[in-house]
Amino acid sequence: MKRELKVPGIAYGGDYNPEQWPEEVWAEDMRLMREAGVSMVSVGIFSWALLEPEEGAYDFSLLDRVLDLLHAHGIAADLATPTAAPPAWFFRAHPEALPVDRDGRRLSYGSRQTFCPSSPAYRAAALRMARALADRYADHPAVVMWHVHNEYGCHNAECYCDESARAFRVWLRARYGDDLATLNEAWGTRFWSQSYYDWDEILPPRATGAVPNPTHRLDWRRFCSDELLSLYEAERRVLLEAAPQTPATTNFMVMHNFDALDYWRWAPKLDIVSNDHYLQSTDPESEIDIALSGDLVRSLAGGPWLLMEHSTGAVNWQPVNRAKGPGELRRNALAHVARGADGIAYFQWRAAKAGAEQWHSAMLPHAGTDSQIWRDVVRLGADLRALAEVRGSVGTAEVAIVWDWNARWAMELPSQPSAELRFQDLVRAWYEPLWRAGVAVDFVRPDADLSAYRLVLAPSVYLVDDEGAANLRGFAERGGTLAVGFHSGAVDENCHVRLGGYPGAFREALGIRTDELFPLLPGESVGLSGGGTGTLWSERVRLCGAESIAAYTTGPLAGIPAVTRHRHGTGVTWYLATLPDPATLAGLLDRVRTEAGVRPVRSTPQGVEAVLRRGPDADYLFLINHTDRPAHVAVAPDATELLTGKALPGSVSVAAGETAVVREPR
CATH class of the missing domain: 2.60.40.1180 (Golgi alpha-mannosidase II)
Structure with missing residues (x-):
């Protein structure tokens, strides 16, 4: 059953926290929301302590008044379960529910998301809270969507306590069929005498004296993502029982180097996919980050999505928090709409005067309505009303980039050939030339249906299982163009090296074989024939049917192919055994996509x-x-x-x- 958001046009609003203000301010909020064109606000995200001041004693009087007021003014509510911030009384009663870090320190309450995701006490309290909300507000006319929790895993993606250890063992027994021999084989435990003979011997990958077992660590990341997903699903079931027609969402964080959750597993569980996106002050071209993020979220959603949080100006959590420049608020918001957002929302409606986020910008800033931010907010509201008919329209990409959280987790584990490799940086390096050329891009899993694409790029797929590898190879065999980046296909789903030469799973399809890797030192580069340089990586490639497009001209591999092209089946494969400088990489990808028949969306002036x-x-x-x-x-x-x-x-x-x-x- 498809549950849709019943807010007309492009939804507009933000987090509304009226509990932070005297009630006489609320009337002004309603008037100004209508002036700005706000159509939906998220309510109650961090209100657990107010709604349940002591265990089992609920007080919904404030929330009753707020929802009634919103409905009276024609503003819809995205009602949150406030379970991201349990109150102090809960932790006094259940100190064992506080999270434990990798070094064995139990953290204290006094912030948000300071709970263990595997805590039975937390789960029980969260579900009671969700059930009380659902029973009271399932039929409230203001409530058009449930906002489950907030930014799962933002601060507590991993807890290493004994309860988490127990839950991890349960997860492992389900994954490996209750067979320790299978687990030992998958983890390669004969190395360093790590064999397990009793399930209770298995612990989370806590701080230890040397490098942890990579497969142990990888399975732990998978478990942590699934454990938080199980919390979302449990709350969602409670809400669904009370309000079977009302859609639910939770806000993803696909960028900012947040890599805690495998959103390919999460996205199908949401009625509406939502995302939070904030600019990095150190990024001189943050518009590219917005585009990449929007394309990735649209791909996760399989269509339109909601921008649940971004900022009107500065944030408060970076070393230096810069305001946005002239027109940037509007450009940012409309760029998200361009990439598929059918709703634009901010954190938050009214800038806080106290608390941890008091210096975070808002739709209504500390300066009030006599401010540039407010004028921009009102103008954006009019813009979004003018774009109402855009709602529901979809993307048009013929190019797909492979994005996989398992591959990311595995490549960034310790003891790799190079600690300088960063999954997100490698993907962005390949994405940027396409963005500058105006080429539409989707993101896909390795095992996705690729029939809609002419070109598939795999900048960094260090880990790939047999199904995903066969799918990517098959795409080229059937006439597609596949371009693969270095250190891809190297290991299987258990982090076991694919023997016989690199790049493992793609060796035959690429028509090459590498016998040794030569990662480059920070600041080191190698020359490339035809001009340009390569950084980060090099390797000794031997042609096995492929042709050399560019070779190293300096260093120990001078004369060895660095970029290759191969006819595979009825398609073409490319391999990049280094990271070319931006201009060289742009030229290569321009050739690759042109040969594949991919054209830009429209010819436009630079910028x-x-x-x-x-x-x-x-x-x-x-x-x-x-x-x-x-x-x-x-x-x-x-x-x-x-x-x-x-x-x-x-x-x-x-x-x-x-x-x-x-x-x-x-």
Whole structure:
């Protein structure tokens, strides 16, 4: 059963925390929300201590008034279960529910998400809270969606306590069929005398004197993701029993180097996929991060999604928290819509004057309505109303990039050939040239259906199981183009090296064989024929049917192929045995995609982002000008610019720093 969000157009709003303010402020909140065009707010995310001041004693009087007030003003509520922040009384009664870190220290309460995900006491209390909310508000007319918990695993993705150890063993017995011999084989425990003869001997990978067993550590990451998922599913079942028609979500965090959860496993469990995204002050081109994040979330959702949190200006949790520049608030929000967001929301509605996030920006800042942020917020509300018809439209990608959390976890374990490899950095290095060229991109699992794509890129798939490897090879065999990055296909799902030469699972399909790896030191590079340099990695490649496209020109591998191309089946495979400098990599990927028949969404001046969403009767072309000069782009002769309502005579002018959204009827 598909449960849809019953908020018209592009939903707009943010986290609303009226409990932080005197009740006389609430009337002003309603008036200003209507002025800004707010249509939905998230309520109650961190209100457990107010809703249940002591165990079993609930007080919903404040929440009753807030929901009634929102409904009276035509504003929908995304009602949260407040289970991300248990109250102090809970931990006084259940100190064993506090998390334990890898070094064996039990943490204290006094913040948020300071609970052990495997704690029976926490689970019982969270489900009681969810059930009380569901029973009271299942039929409230303001409630259009359930917001389950908040940012699962943000601060407590891993707990190493004895209860977590017990739960880990239960998970392992389910995975390995209650057979210790199978587990010992999968973990390679004969190395370093690690064989287990009793399930109770198995512990979480706590701090130890040397390098942990890689498969032990990998299974632990899988368990931690699944353990938190089980909490989401348990709360979701409670809500579903009370309100079978109401959709539920929880907010993902696919970027910011947050890698705790395997969102491919999570996404099918959500009625509506949501994501939180915040800019990094140190990123000089954060618009690329927004695009990559949006494409990844859209791919997880299989279509439109919701942006549950981002910021109007500065955040409070980075070493230096910079405000956004002129027009950046609007560009950021519309870039998320361009990548599939059918809702735009912020943390938070009104900037807090106390607490840990008092210096985090908000829709209504400390300065009030006489501020640039407020003027931008009101303008954005009008923009989103003008884009109502875009809701439900989808992407148009012919290129897919392989993204796999298991591969990421495995590659970033200790004792790799190089500790300098970062999964997300490698993916972004390959993604950037496509973004600059205006090429639409989806993200896929290794075992995904690839029939819709002309080109599949696998920048970093260190770990891949037999099914995923066969799927990627088969894509090329059947006529597709597959490009693979270095150190891919090296190990199976148990982190066992695929013997016979690298790159393991893809060796024959790529028509090459590597017998030794030569990772590069920080700051070290090698020359490449045709110009350019390679960094991070090199390896001794031997051609076994492939042709050399570029070779190393310096270092111990001078003359050895660094980039290869091979005819495989009716398709083509490419291998990059180093990370070329950005210009060289862009040139290579331009050749790869051109040969594969992939074209940009639209030809635009440099610095103008072009993104297409496809509706049933029209295409919606988003043009985001990241430059300080106006840009002109050709469009269909019967097109309309939606933000202004103006008809376009075959072209559109996009002012510096501005955005245009063009409807082109089909």
